Amino acid sequence: MSKRNTQQRRHTIITELNQYGSVSVEELAKKFNTSEVTIRKDLAVLETSGLLLRRYGGAIALPQEILSNDVLENTKKLSKRKLIIANKASSLIRDHNRIIIDSGRTTSALVSALSEKQGLLVMTNSLLIAQEVQSLENEPTLLMTGGTWDPHSEAFQGQVAEQVLRSYDFDQLFIGADGIDINRGTTTFNELIGLSRVMAEVSREVIVMVESEKIGRKIPNLELCWQQITTLVTDNNLSKVVKKQLIEQGVNLIIAN
Secondary structure, eight states, rough: OOOOHHHHHHHHHHHHHHHHHHEHHHHHHHTOOOOOHHHHHHHHHHHHEEEEEEEEEEEEEEEGGSSSSHHHHHHHHHHHHHHHHHHHTTOOOOTTTTTEOOOSHHHHHHHHGGGGOOOOEEEEOHHHHHHHHHHHHOOOOOEEEEEEEOOOTTTSHHHHHHHHHHOOOEEEEEEEEEETTTTTTEEESOOOOOHHHHHHHHHHEEEOOOOOBBBTTTOOOOEEEGOOOOEEEEOOOOHHHHHHHHHTOEEEEEEOO
């Protein structure tokens, strides 16, 4: 099914949901003359986008009245910035690439853009990202690291995960950061940094996806030094001075407008 038809179907689902308050997988499958599996994938993608809540057998409208207007507006701005960065980063992915997507909110925004790619192999240590990849209609090959569950990062970490990663080689790693130390590299609050370094070791390209407001944060834990980073993708709220400093570190700086 074409991307256009998929978008039209999902738009219609949201329209019906706003009109009736709930939708049924069975009824939607009949309406669109498609399988229930396809409809469940639609609902999973729409839920990830914050447009509905899935329930057994269907979905219900998102109760946005529980959030204040300020919170909603800030969430929209944050999500838009992450999506802009993710969309730009996705342009670096070629068909049939073998990629790693590390856990994180910015990296998870990358998944929706993968629907345009063919023959991908995707490794992740995040259950959320794995679920989102599984819902894509182009059905990339999905691998998970396994390992020890870390509730702080909401991802798998540890020696088992590192051993699994070392069994493969990858074209690209997409990874976020809590902060960017202009003199050192990416920094994090999380002390479990071993897996990130192994991800970088087994990848030919390392693409860091980070919002501009995090650049200049000096957090104690150095995750990846500049020598390990190929590309930095960020938004356009950078000063000329900071841009120059980043380029001087030898990184390929990509600004998402």
